[in-house]
Amino acid sequence: MSLLSQEYFVQEDVVSLARDLLGKVCVTHIDERITSGVITETEAYAGVSDKASHAFGGKRTKRTETMYFSGGVSYVYLCYGMHHLFNFVTGPKDVPHAVLLRAIHPLEGISTMEMRRNRKCLKKGFTSGPGTAAQALGITIRHNALTIGGKLIQLEDQGIKVPFASIIQTPRIGVDYAGEDAKLPYRFVIDTKCYIF
DNA sequence: CGGCCGATCCACT
């Protein structure tokens, strides 16, 4: 098992990175509680050239500034006034790539996740949907721009192998506004039939 | 300063 740090995130190819993140384990130490889960679904957002990205066209605002950090920090923002969506910022400084965490398979702290979610639906074994995954991990906008590998949020490689054939690649969810870019196959999901954890 | 809307989720029909 190894802790993934900065160098892992500073590669240019955000789409490959989104695929590679499948099977890695996201761990949080928030509110005195440890929770973790295997990443089972991601989406790549390809910086300034991607209409679906908040940083499209090089847009810099208070919110998007985090995306321009060097890879290896969190980018968290509020969506629909109630959901905190969690991304890994990737790429070199000033290249605003990000990978949205869309689903995890819970490992540690399942009772904590159920409490945070106020639901028992974790029984079915996974937490799907970017809002619920972040909520289960205890991540809110307070955790924007934090170093991945710091005290609160870590990413581990526990040696889980994700066979290429078990990966489903599709267009991204909820980005109809992005025109042609809405069709880009930047979403990666582990086929539930292939779960080995 | 006002108005629109989103990288969503859930309850309900």
Next chain:
DNA sequence: GTGGATCGGCCGA
């Protein structure tokens, strides 16, 4: 399948 919840960011005036 559909609509309501709910609010910060963003843009135009």
